[in-house]
Amino acid sequence: MKMLATLAVLVAVLHCVTAEFYSSTSGLSQLLRTEVVLLAELQNYVNEISQHAEALQSEIDAIKVEHLSAADSIEGYLNNPVNAFRLIKRLHSDWQTFSDSVEREASRTNYLEAMAKHQQNLSFPTHEDFVGSALALTRLQQTYQLDVAELASGILNGIKHGTGMSWQDCFVLGQHLYTMRDYNNTVPWLKQSMQLLATQSYGTESGSLDFMESVAEYHQTLGDYENALDLVNYVLYLVPEERPHLYEKRELLEELIRDGVRHGLLHETVRSPTDYHISQEFRLYEQVCRGELKPSARSQRPLRCRYQSNKVPFRLLQPYKLEELHLDPLIVQAHEVVSARDIRILKRLAGPHIQRSTVYSLEGSEATAAPYRTSQGASFDYTKHRAMWRLSRNVGDLSGLDMRYAEMLQIANYGIGGHFEPHWDSFPEHHTYLENDHDGNRIATGIYYLSDVQEGGGTAFPFLPLLVTPQRGSLLFWYNLHRSGDQDYRTKHAACPVLLGNKWIANVWIRERRQDHVRPCDIYRDNEISLPYRDFN
Template structure:
């Protein structure tokens, strides 16, 4: 009864939850709850099977005991009229009863019916979720230069976080990367899959070797000749006589390697020179995320920490200068744990896939692969905590907050990231009807959670990496005092390697800011122009 109540409670919690899951850890919690329900259902099925099996086993044991006794003197046993009757009776009616018991067993149908109902009501990941999670793993692997074997073992940057992947997990991941034509990442995952399969106790069985032989074709198609040859040699070392047909494959592969052959999907689909992910800017971004690129020591020595008085009677801000030109500051211990948790809790039922403004400049917004998170918006006038966060930004900057966009609370899921971008709108941006607030003059990012690994805010042109610190506020100006874009403020959300990243964005518009931050008489954007079309 208790189990049934738990299942019913979880069902009621999950019934209305559908959508995208890989881009938010909040979504993943719904999937975890789905698996709790399915596990309970499967356990019910196993319990019913066990009860039925125990009843049948009891009958089997009784008959077997009788047979063992009869074996000591089969003639004597059969000459006993009671034994004869029991034998005839069992074969005439008991075994028919056993067959009927098996055929009428409702365990299987009950389980399948229950599962069919759950599929209508519970949250299940879509193909997009599966593909998104696969891409996220490879994004983490590439951004943080993770070793595939360690990643498959649940080790992230030298720290053991979770359960190791099975050879099947690695193979399915490699198979889907192959379908996505990401052959550079396909090869190491297939290699890891075959390595793990070879380590299993059944790794030397013919069925396993058949599977390895099939994977050879994957490598050969991609032009990964060394990987194909290694697998062929492994199979031949175990069954040299039964797999003699592979000798010709080995000879051919050795010949291709010696000739330096570059045929195969790996070479045909090489990224084009114009691919942003192969650009110097993107490499700088990844270096900043890894902590390999940062401000020069001479510039760091000019930075200072100080207490900044509040205009509204709040405790003084603990302000840390992170960069001087353009100014980037971080205020520590601004948001309480209680308020951070409240925003997360309130946002969870409302979050949906985060969007970006269309690159076409038509004012529309859409979901994009370069930004994977989920978010929800809060009006400052209707939410006391959101209003408080808006006041803090206004207090720090002196800016008028009347035309600020709604507070946006966002959560990043598996490998959640946002590639380098500007918050300010380009000159050709078309503002939507009724939007006369102007460009985004400044940005504030509240960190509502700590992140165990990754998830930092990277400024590739400064270069600067800001580590999420729960309760802190990161602030900078997107525009020069002239109103022109400051292209140096291009920034990104590094992929979350471990943990859940919650933030709240404040975007302040430029309308009515002329008294607070008056425009310079001279345009001064020249200093940032080299970063507008940075290679």
């Protein structure tokens, strides 16, 4: 019980600085390999000792169950956000707990020396990985309105996927949300933690009841008096004579609930009215991601699927399979554009180079990492490989645009809850271009889907409203600018969080220089229709 309690509160970071893992499923396989090595070291140590062997062996067995589950399909295992969070959590805190336990043993020297070497040579998650994975789980829970109890059980949209979370997992997640002042999400995870603890065989032991008392204090500090009272009543039900001080606590909580006065962090920490995450636009985005909003057919002719060659000789024999998704603005999806072989090549070439994705700052053109975009990517010249050149050729053949004025190809991989909140690909009017950038704004965007996604991960257009489901090998295309060259504010879009799966895409952005032969300007400006969406609340 002491070891389990220690696991619940320990959040120390192993002192090995590595690349970021949580923002890309590509990097998570390194962590699984790290844990395989650590598991072997711990097993060797346990075989040499007798003290604490039973407790350590139970922890080993639990992790082995995870690895047996992962052996059937490592990619499938890591695509599950609960599995990914628990893997990061174990490597972030649990393994340090094992080392602390071993440190008290006389025969610890060999194990600790081996662990010290592994920490220098193997991949370990950073504190940022742990926090990022925790935020990703809460993002998924909020965006897709998932029940916390089901999510903790490994159930995603009604389907069981692998092992559920332990009470320690839920508590550590809730504790970190508390330290990050995300109090609304703290409450359900602390509640779930205590519900799971109560079902354990040691849930009625003195140490467990002490821990429940401390979590009751969390709830009271938050101003969540109902859950605090439930825990106090549970402890008093089990040991009514041993903890007389709790009767006074119960009376206080009952009085606070009866009076209806709300104090505490939940009620005193109010989001700013300017917080984007409580705006109408953000609510639209989440509704589109959940499939609750769809485009209106009132102002559109029926959407069509057709073959299109665009007068390209090669495409006369092999035209594109084009599906209209929206007419104004025009958004189309070409199917079966990228072969399975090219997809394998693109992933293999990109894998060693991907790093945390960045965004342009509003003040200028400097690119930085941002919490509203969690993925990893890498940029390539189209001449690096014919598979990349074919991506450029397809966009050019389909649109007629001059691909000499396209930006470098960007290949990206989304990790646990990976997302990109609503944004425009085109640059704002006040954007500061680099000194040698004379190619103008981004006239069009092409997104190649290099993988299917089991759940979530769609491309959402909140203002249309339209949700595009990733289909492996397809190309999504639209124009970011009106014919006048003004921004089309209706094309604001987002990458919905990946709920289950592994999302790979390739982005193609084409600049407006010398594209007037394809999209000549009309006599009058045509941007009025999108202006209401420029400052949409």
